[in-house]
Amino acid sequence: MSSSSSPSTPVPAPQPLPPAFVAALQTAFAAGSILTSREDLIPYGFDGTAALKQLPGVVVFPKDAASVSGVLKLARTHRVPVVTRGSGTGLSGGSVPVPGCVVLCLADMNRILELDAKNLTLSAEPGVITQRIYDAADAAGLFYPPDPGSMKISTIGGNVAENAGGLRGLKYGVTRNYVMGLEVVLADGSIVTLGNKCVKDVAGYNLRDLFIGSEGTLGVITRVLLRLLPKPGARQTLLATYASMDAAAETVSAIIAERIIPCTLEFLDQRTLRCVEAFAKVGLPTEAEALLLIETDGHPAAVADEASRIERICTQHQALAVRRAASAEEGVRLATARRSAFSALARLRPTTILEDATVPRSELAKMIRFINETAQKHRVEVATFGHFGDGNLHPTFLTDERNADEMHRVEAAMKEIFDYALSLGGTLTGEHGVGLAKKAYLPRQLGDATLSLLKTIKRSLDPDGLLNPGKIFD
Amino acid sequence: MSSASPHSELSVQRSALGVSPSAPAGSDNLLKSLDYSVLQQCMHCGMCLPTCPTYVETGRERHSPRGRISLMRAIADGELDVTRAFGEEMYFCLGCLACTTACPAGVDYANLFETARAEVERRQVLDTRQRRSVRWFALRLIFTRPRLLRFIGRLLWLWQRSGLQALSRSTGLTRLLPGRLAGLEPQTPRIQTRFSDGLIAPVERPRTGQVRHRVALLTGCVQDLVFSDVNRATVDVLLANGCEVITPRTQSCCGSLHAHNGDTASARELARRQLDAIDPGSVDAIISNAGGCGSHLRHYNHLLHDDPAYAERAAMWSRKLRDIHEWLAEIKFRPPAAPVGGAPAFPVTYHESCHLCHGQKVSRQPREILKSLPGAELRECGEATWCCGSAGIYNITQPETAGWLQTRKVGHVQATGATVVATANPGCHLQLENGLRAAAAPGSTPPVVVHPVVLLARAYAAEAAGRPS
Numbered sequence: 001m002s003s004s005s006s007p008s009t010p011v012p013a014p015q016p017l018p019p020a021f022v023a024a025l026q027t028a029f030a031a032g033s034i035l036t037s038r039e040d041l042i043p044y045g046f047d048g049t050a051a052l053k054q055l056p057g058v059v060v061f062p063k064d065a066a067s068v069s070g071v072l073k074l075a076r077t078h079r080v081p082v083v084t085r086g087s088g089t090g091l092s093g094g095s096v097p098v099p100g101c102v103v104l105c106l107a108d109m110n111r112i113l114e115l116d117a118k119n120l121t122l123s124a125e126p127g128v129i130t131q132r133i134y135d136a137a138d139a140a141g142l143f144y145p146p147d148p149g150s151m152k153i154s155t156i157g158g159n160v161a162e163n164a165g166g167l168r169g170l171k172y173g174v175t176r177n178y179v180m181g182l183e184v185v186l187a188d189g190s191i192v193t194l195g196n197k198c199v200k201d202v203a204g205y206n207l208r209d210l211f212i213g214s215e216g217t218l219g220v221i222t223r224v225l226l227r228l229l230p231k232p233g234a235r236q237t238l239l240a241t242y243a244s245m246d247a248a249a250e251t252v253s254a255i256i257a258e259r260i261i262p263c264t265l266e267f268l269d270q271r272t273l274r275c276v277e278a279f280a281k282v283g284l285p286t287e288a289e290a291l292l293l294i295e296t297d298g299h300p301a302a303v304a305d306e307a308s309r310i311e312r313i314c315t316q317h318q319a320l321a322v323r324r325a326a327s328a329e330e331g332v333r334l335a336t337a338r339r340s341a342f343s344a345l346a347r348l349r350p351t352t353i354l355e356d357a358t359v360p361r362s363e364l365a366k367m368i369r370f371i372n373e374t375a376q377k378h379r380v381e382v383a384t385f386g387h388f389g390d391g392n393l394h395p396t397f398l399t400d401e402r403n404a405d406e407m408h409r410v411e412a413a414m415k416e417i418f419d420y421a422l423s424l425g426g427t428l429t430g431e432h433g434v435g436l437a438k439k440a441y442l443p444r445q446l447g448d449a450t451l452s453l454l455k456t457i458k459r460s461l462d463p464d465g466l467l468n469p470g471k472i473f474d
Numbered sequence: 475m476s477s478a479s480p481h482s483e484l485s486v487q488r489s490a491l492g493v494s495p496s497a498p499a500g501s502d503n504l505l506k507s508l509d510y511s512v513l514q515q516c517m518h519c520g521m522c523l524p525t526c527p528t529y530v531e532t533g534r535e536r537h538s539p540r541g542r543i544s545l546m547r548a549i550a551d552g553e554l555d556v557t558r559a560f561g562e563e564m565y566f567c568l569g570c571l572a573c574t575t576a577c578p579a580g581v582d583y584a585n586l587f588e589t590a591r592a593e594v595e596r597r598q599v600l601d602t603r604q605r606r607s608v609r610w611f612a613l614r615l616i617f618t619r620p621r622l623l624r625f626i627g628r629l630l631w632l633w634q635r636s637g638l639q640a641l642s643r644s645t646g647l648t649r650l651l652p653g654r655l656a657g658l659e660p661q662t663p664r665i666q667t668r669f670s671d672g673l674i675a676p677v678e679r680p681r682t683g684q685v686r687h688r689v690a691l692l693t694g695c696v697q698d699l700v701f702s703d704v705n706r707a708t709v710d711v712l713l714a715n716g717c718e719v720i721t722p723r724t725q726s727c728c729g730s731l732h733a734h735n736g737d738t739a740s741a742r743e744l745a746r747r748q749l750d751a752i753d754p755g756s757v758d759a760i761i762s763n764a765g766g767c768g769s770h771l772r773h774y775n776h777l778l779h780d781d782p783a784y785a786e787r788a789a790m791w792s793r794k795l796r797d798i799h800e801w802l803a804e805i806k807f808r809p810p811a812a813p814v815g816g817a818p819a820f821p822v823t824y825h826e827s828c829h830l831c832h833g834q835k836v837s838r839q840p841r842e843i844l845k846s847l848p849g850a851e852l853r854e855c856g857e858a859t860w861c862c863g864s865a866g867i868y869n870i871t872q873p874e875t876a877g878w879l880q881t882r883k884v885g886h887v888q889a890t891g892a893t894v895v896a897t898a899n900p901g902c903h904l905q906l907e908n909g910l911r912a913a914a915a916p917g918s919t920p921p922v923v924v925h926p927v928v929l930l931a932r933a934y935a936a937e938a939a940g941r942p943s
């Protein structure tokens with residue numbers, strides 16, 4: 001899959017930018033930090049989302065907040081839309097350009113500014129790769145828990161803008177839970193600081209949270225202040241295999257019912273498991289119908305106790321086999337393999353469309369059954385994996401964007417799955433954001449009053465509608 | 475060259491320079507004629523980005539695997555012409571294939587990259603008179619004619635041994651060379667006194683024990699001139715492990731240089747010549763000991779799949795092609811016994827040739843060999859799977875990026891404190907040797923670069939002689 005363009009739907013022609021705008025940018029940016037040629041722009045026409053593609057007008061690489069502010073002011077003067085981007089790994093089209101826009105790529109703002117071991121905080125520019133944040137904390141005996149699948153290349157700014165989740169969401173929450181402060185450049189070019197190193201702070205509205213998950217539509221994040229935790233003393237990874245998906249789902253309910261909160265509780269169906277194994281070769285049992293990857297962390301004694309209780313619960317719920325990772329390294333290898341699931345599924349069919357429907361945990365088994373029935377009904381291929389522990393599923397459609405008939409059936413199935421998730425009290429997207437990919441479904445979930453509140457906020461912060469326009473809602 | 479061959483697609487006329495056969499009917503370029511699903515396979519997830527050296531160096535998507543693939547796809551979709559900038563981008567790519575190891579989606583980047591370069595050559599967007607002459611000289615003349623190559627090797631050897639090289643260096647004569655060549659002159663590899671044919675008999679059998687396998691050895695071209703000792707050592711370790719070794723005389727280049735540089739026609743012709751020289755049906759395995767060659771040699775099946783006369787033979791060839799380390803591990807090579815008196819301890823690190831680890835996925839086996847050596851202490855170096863900047867002729871065409879990679883590599887190697895660096899590709903070998911020599915503190919001895927098989931052969935020899943190696 002990939003770029004959108006099925007040969008039958010040509011890409012919209014790029015809109016020309018005002019020449020004075022480009023000339024001003026060219027004065028402001030050194031040669032390597034502004035891209036204008038077609039060969040340079042095409043690779044910035046997409047992110048990690050299937051079937052979406054749009055050529056930007058120009059790409060710039062600012063080095064600091066002042067330079068971001070300058071671009072926003074210029075864009076406002078010339079009424080040019082601005083799309084902010086990090087590494088372009090988003091999964092809802094949040095950083096896909098809009099026609100005639102300037103792409104503000106923050107990849108060069110990539111310094112870790114401070115690790116404050118006394119206050120357990122880390123301050124970084126938005127272009128720092130998530131993995132580097134984890135590693136820097138780890139080296140200081142600390143822990144940054146959010147671990148989205150693309151963490152080895154995603155940027156922290158993108159994580160905050162999309163409020164990214166990850167494998168550890170069940171116990172540790174998502175990116176939002178670790179953001180203490182932000183520096184944001186607003187649409188008019190002013191620079192604001194929201195939040196600080198204080199654990200408690202109730203001075204004024206909590207605007208920091210407004211920008212987390214705002215998908216680049218309200219402002220441009222130019223610095224993040226993150227909360228760190230002490231590194232857990234021990235970790236243990238377990239693998240349990242099942243002959244049926246239901247048995248796996250029941251195991252999860254039983255683990256939670258026993259008041260155990262593992263750090264990771266991941267689920268892979270057989271299709272996913274086979275693709276992951278074909279790539280990563282970590283010894284996953286490819287004959288199993290379903291697999292649970294479970295990790296517990298914390299004090300060594302607690303980990304040992306939880307691991308054996310989990311083992312017992314798995315066995316009681318018809319696990320075919322339960323295996324403990326022999327070492328911490330093997331645990332990391334297994335989690336890394338799991339993170340490749342989405343990309344690995346692309347081995348099967350030309351186009352891979354990843355969904356992110358999430359339901360309250362108690363409804364998981366129902367939701368999975370419904371996904372499989374719907375896929376059968378519409379004769380489409382679906383592989384499912386996801387974060388079982390927090391109800392966040394990734395049903396993934398394996399299709400071919402050039403087959404119009406099949407794409408229609410995929411859309412029909414997708415819509416039914418969304419509707420069903422909402423009827424169970426769920427959400428369209430647990431961690432990928434709305435972007436372009438899900439905006440058609442958003443009104444149904446939010447309702448008129450909520451949607452118009454969102455629009456009021458957008459209008460007051462971005463009156464000209466230039467910040468990532470057309471994302472989340474029109 | 476076998477211009478008499480009915481299948482010859484090669485012509486050594488200057489007019490046909492580096493131009494691949496025209497694109498198949500029904501399409502106006504090679505990328506368009508490629509099975510679209512190969513291009514579509516990339517779902518632009520970005521998982522390959524952190525492993526791509528050119529992306530890490532520049533931070534620009536155009537220099538990343540998915541960026542390059544998006545440009546190829548734009549050409550296939552008719553959204554971009556084959557421009558000079560596209561051509562330059564295809565040659566800025568190292569062809570190191572690190573992206574294929576990182577890619578969970580299984581994108582066949584090697585295929586895409588070779589097709590793209592072939593299209594760049596077909597359209598001549600990078601064409602200049604000088605480039606044309608160099609390509610003609612290297613791809614069409616020297617590296618298709620084994621006797622000529624060895625003759626030139628002999629001349630170089632004379633130049634080096636006669637003292638003329640030293641003389642021209644001391645008199646500053648080399649300064650008269652054009653800038654880029656003058657920079658390269660100190661890197662000219664030392665040519666061996668004897669090439670493989672002088673060191674290896676056409677058929678060699680183990681002196682003791684029974685013959686368990688029959689294998690053919692590929693001696694390579696650069697390997698043959700500069701590292702014929704590696705070929706000799708390869709024969710020795712094969713003999714020590716019960717293999718009868720057949721080594722055909724005056725072998726041609728395997729064609730990898732041509733395939734990687736967009737000259738598919740020559741690559742196909744050279745593959746046919748290899749298949750004429752060695753009947754894959756007559757041996758249990760065909761052994762390559764150079765990472766770059768092996769990676770290409772394995773894909774003869776793909777290269778000749780549409781050649782009715784050769785497709786079947788090529789398929790069998792690919793099934794039997796083995797890298798030497800892979801083969802030794804497969805036949806459970808005998809670990810050398812520590813010789814009487816004990817072997818002195820030495821720290822060794824391993825640099826993975828791109829086309830051995832990424833191209834052939836052979837990574838564990840060379841380490842098994844190193845670990846089996848008496849006295850060896852294997853110390854892993856950072857970024858062992860990163861390109862050293864040699865990348866075929868990349869260090870000549872893109873000296874800046876090549877230099878950046880070389881420095882990075884040398885730093886990681888030095889950090890291990892190893893006195894021996896093992897690597898299994900002639901290009902890497904020279905690049906490391908030059909880099910380590912240049913970086914060594916005055917008066918100190920830089921680490922020795924050596925092929926793992928040479929170390930193993932020495933250990934067997936020491937064991938036989940009953941003395942420390």
Ligand code: SF4
Pocket residue numbers: 343515516517518519520521522523539540573576577578579580581
């Ligand atoms: S080449 Fe592979 S890893 Fe890289 S973006 Fe494409 S699918 Fe992802």
Ligand code: SF4
Pocket residue numbers: 525526527528529537538539542566567568569570571572573574583
């Ligand atoms: S072959 Fe190497 S340089 Fe080229 S795109 Fe792949 S990783 Fe990057």
